Amino acid sequence: MAGVKTNTLPITQNIKTFQGQLTAAQTNVGATMAGSPGTLNAAAGPSGFYTAGNNDAVIKSLLIASDDTSARVVNVYIYNGTNFACLGGVNVPITAGLTGAIANVDVLGTSFLLGLELDQAGKPVLPLTSGNQLCLASQTTLTAAKTLSVFGVAEEF
DSSP: OOOOOOOOOOOOOEEEEEEEEEEOOOSSSOOOOOOTTTTSSSSSSSSEEEEOOOTTTEEEEEEEEEOSSSSSEEEEEEEOSSEEEEEEEEOOOTTTSSSSSSOOOSSSSTSSTTTOOOOSSSEEEEEEETOOEEEEEEEEEETTTOOOOEEEEEEOO
């Protein structure tokens, strides 16, 4: 016998939701992460929104709504504890998701993050290995007192 092959099916253990906001203090000016993983911070640089658990995770949904009166580009990063890897930037139109005239932004479903893995239904998802963190940052400073609201769903194994 040439070897024993072991198959392990990932079985969902938890469904987690996460949410937070990007503000004028959180722009993509630095490559450092202040604060503990999974928490928002007021320091310049990408803000952490979700950290994968011990047995990996998959981001199934990631939405952004904006009350800003200017359009923004939000960069999506994976932080491995040492380095940020930028996956790309996503356009967020003015007042996206808040007026009924402009839809919120489905970050994973945009044409700006090509090459993501697809789930069984053909929808793009973002796999994260244990301890990796999903981070976001606006490329430019938001208008004072305006926010980008983020909501997501993760499947943990």
